[in-house]
Amino acid sequence: MENHEHRLDLAFTALADPTRRAIVARLCRGDATVGELAQPFQIGLPTLLKHIHVLQRGGLIASAKTGRVRTCSLTPAGLRSTDDWLRAHIASWDSRLDRLETHLSRIARDRSQDD
Amino acid sequence: MENHEHRLDLAFTALADPTRRAIVARLCRGDATVGELAQPFQIGLPTLLKHIHVLQRGGLIASAKTGRVRTCSLTPAGLRSTDDWLRAHIASWDSRLDRLETHLSRIARDRSQDD
DNA sequence: TGCATACTTCGCCACATGGAAAACCATGAG
DNA sequence: CTCATGGTTTTCCATGTGGCGAAGTATGCA
Incomplete structure (x- = not known):
């Protein structure tokens, strides 16, 4: 079984390219074939195919072939897993700040009591 | 001024490596020097320096040098900007699903009225 | 059967990335 | 001044990435 960390590697890597983020954005608005996805970009099909792979x-999209057209669709779980990581660490940072604040205010209170 | 899209590229790229995510996770718990950051990992200082850069x-961390030690700290805005992108698109996906559902249910209702 | 369509695979290239070793500053302790 | 400490830069290597053109494969239509 693949490591969970490695999954995040692949997901973030996939999102690190503007073309791929545009593909994700496009698929948010509905499924699309490979050809439809290629249209907006000035890149060849082989390149786009690699992006799709x-x-x-990265677990962000899925695709299935019927006849000779491949239809791609978004896999929301992929976006969610990366978002989970980010939100967890933003929360961690925030709670650390909170602890720091309460700590500082407690020191301030104690010092004012010393006066 | 650098393009906003490019900023996201750099941020996602920075998060696409497990070592760098570990550094971010570490800095969530407080500032640290380069040496302190290097300790947990089995990598040389030059490599770690590159990760820091x-x-x-990617706008995820900041660092300042006092004397001969460099202290690194988290820049929460960096995490937030990537999170914003993710949440916006997750929301976009959800709303599309909602529209789809209401559309389908409306069709179902209309059809039941036809009976 | 023939042919256009829609991908797909196959090299190939230029460049970026993660890693290490080694040599190179710069600063603080004695 | 001397030297250990903490970073930093330089150089190198193996691998990965984004891009292309050309050729290959598999449908579907006539």
């Missing part, structure tokens, strides 16, 4: 490895 | 380019 990177997004799949 | 990548994190700085």
Whole structure:
């Protein structure tokens, strides 16, 4: 079984490219075929195919082929897992700040009592 | 001024490495010097320095040197900007699903009225 | 059967990345 | 001044990435 950390690597890596983020943004508005995804960008199909594979490895999208067209769709769980990591650490930072504040205010209170 | 999209590239790229995410996680619990950050990992200082630079380019951390020690600290705005992108698109996906659901239920209702 | 369509794979290239070793500052302690 | 300490820079290497063109594969239509 693949490590959970490694999954995050692949997800963040997938999101680190503007073309791939645009693909994700596009798929938020509905499924699309490979050809439809390629249209807005000035890149060749082979390149776009690689982007799609990177997004799949990162668990952000899924795709299935019917006939000769491949339809891609968003996998919201992929976005959520990266978001979970971020929110957890933002929360961690915030709570640390809170502890620091209460600590400082307690010191201030104690000192004012010393006067 | 650097493009906003490019900023996201750098931020996501910075988070795409497990060592760098560990550094961010460490800094959530308080500032640390370069040496302190290096300790938990089995990597050389030069490599860690590069990671620090990548994190700085991504706007995730800041660092200042006093004497011969450099102290690194988290820049929460960096985490927030990436989180903003994710949450916006997760929301976009959710609202699209909602529209789809209401649309389907409306069709179902209309059809039941046809009976 | 023939042919266009829609991907897909296959090299190939230029460049970025993660890693280490070694040599190089700069500062604080004696 | 001398030297250990804490970073920093330089150089190098193996691997990965984004891009392309060309060729290959598999449908679907006529």
